Amino acid sequence: MKLLVKAPAKINLSLDVLHKRPDGYHEVEMIMTTIDLADRLELTLLERDEVKIISHNRFVPDDQRNLAYQAARLLKDRFSIQKGVLITIEKTIPVAAGLAGGSSDAAAALRGLNKLWNLGLTIHELAELGAEIGSDVSFCVYGGTALAKGRGEMITPLPAPPTCWVVLAKPFIGVSTADIYRRLEVEKIDHPNTKAMIQAINENDFSKVCSNLGNVLEDVTLKLHPEVAQIKDQMKRFGADAVLMSGSGPTVFGLVQHDSRMQRVYNGLRGFCDQVFAVRMMGEQHTLD
Numbered sequence: 001m002k003l004l005v006k007a008p009a010k011i012n013l014s015l016d017v018l019h020k021r022p023d024g025y026h027e028v029e030m031i032m033t034t035i036d037l038a039d040r041l042e043l044t045l046l047e048r049d050e051v052k053i054i055s056h057n058r059f060v061p062d063d064q065r066n067l068a069y070q071a072a073r074l075l076k077d078r079f080s081i082q083k084g085v086l087i088t089i090e091k092t093i094p095v096a097a098g099l100a101g102g103s104s105d106a107a108a109a110l111r112g113l114n115k116l117w118n119l120g121l122t123i124h125e126l127a128e129l130g131a132e133i134g135s136d137v138s139f140c141v142y143g144g145t146a147l148a149k150g151r152g153e154m155i156t157p158l159p160a161p162p163t164c165w166v167v168l169a170k171p172f173i174g175v176s177t178a179d180i181y182r183r184l185e186v187e188k189i190d191h192p193n194t195k196a197m198i199q200a201i202n203e204n205d206f207s208k209v210c211s212n213l214g215n216v217l218e219d220v221t222l223k224l225h226p227e228v229a230q231i232k233d234q235m236k237r238f239g240a241d242a243v244l245m246s247g248s249g250p251t252v253f254g255l256v257q258h259d260s261r262m263q264r265v266y267n268g269l270r271g272f273c274d275q276v277f278a279v280r281m282m283g284e285q286h287t288l289d
């Protein structure tokens with residue numbers, strides 16, 4: 001038996017850090033949304049007790065470091081599953097890019113294995129398990145648009161943001177999320193207005209979404225990698241309506257409402273960056289069918 005599962009990337013429309021917690025994590029308030037740029041996972045049921053990963057991507061580990069592997073192991077251990085799975089990952093989301101590629105693969109594995117192994121778990125139970133793998137995994141289990149609190153695992157769904165193009169540009173560098181959080185000076189943060197962003201989404205107001213984009217990790221990554229600031233400038237110059245770095249970076253995204261302008265931004269960035277994509281946001285949350 002085989003199953004195909006889609007694992008979409010996310011962007012952070014807003015990312016605020018409230019304080020550093022005693023457990024070393026940061027208390028966050030983030031608004032995230034899934035976009036139409038996705039990895040694809042093929043899950044093949046194995047009768048023997050084994051989890052195997054194939055990825056064909058030299059940046060993606062094919063052992064216990066892979067987050068999809070960890071998702072399968074977690075379910076096997078927690079529910080004493082004797083069967084196994086071969087997970088083949090067709091990677092499209094850039095790696096270590098701030099787009100939650102690994103987290104989304106883990107979330108897709110949780111959703112898919114729930115079906116493949118007939119576990120009968122609810123989406124909320126899967127999201128709770130996801131939090132044990134990584135802070136972004138719970139959001140990725142649900143997908144859609146949401147406010148994420150805690151260390152990222154407390155999810156409140158929001159409506160889909162106004163329709164627009166998302167142009168993504170990733171420079172030729174990878175970034176370590178742990179390193180960026182470590183360098184953040186919490187007492188110097190200029191906080192984004194999360195409430196205003198939620199209001200903008202609820203009112204379906206594109207220009208208000210644009211004016212309330214904000215990410216407190218952006219300055220940290222920009223200082224380390226000036227090429228990220230250059231990409232931001234380029235995007236603005238080519239006519240993006242608003243521009244922000246996603247997550248801990250280094251990917252920069254531009255929101256663009258009009259088709260012709262999207263083409264201009266996309267063409268302008270190609271050749272200048274490692275990878276460039278023009279995609280739509282995906283409003284819908286995942287369902288378990």
Ligand SMILES: C[C@](O)(CO)[C@H](O)COP(=O)(O)OP(=O)(O)OC[C@H]1O[C@@H](n2ccc(N)nc2=O)[C@H](O)[C@@H]1O
Pocket residue numbers: 012015024025026027028030098100103133134135136137150151152177178181182247248
């Ligand atoms: C930057 C974001 O991607 C924005 O969506 C997330 O906040 C990070 O999510 P993630 O990559 O799933 O994070 P995890 O794998 O749980 O943590 C990686 C490292 O980032 C730091 N980390 C992460 C989340 C958080 N709220 N505070 C932190 O300080 C911790 O040092 C942790 O060891």
Ligand SMILES: Nc1ncnc2c1ncn2[C@@H]1O[C@H](COP(=O)(O)OP(=O)(O)OP(=O)(O)O)[C@@H](O)[C@H]1O
Pocket residue numbers: 059060061065066067068089094095096097098099100101102103105106136175177247248249
């Ligand atoms: N399935 C996977 N896909 C990609 N990377 C993975 C995967 N599993 C583990 N990794 C490891 O995780 C590291 C970070 O990759 P990932 O693409 O998830 O980062 P990211 O997009 O910055 O994540 P986030 O936005 O959640 O911080 C990679 O360097 C890789 O070694």
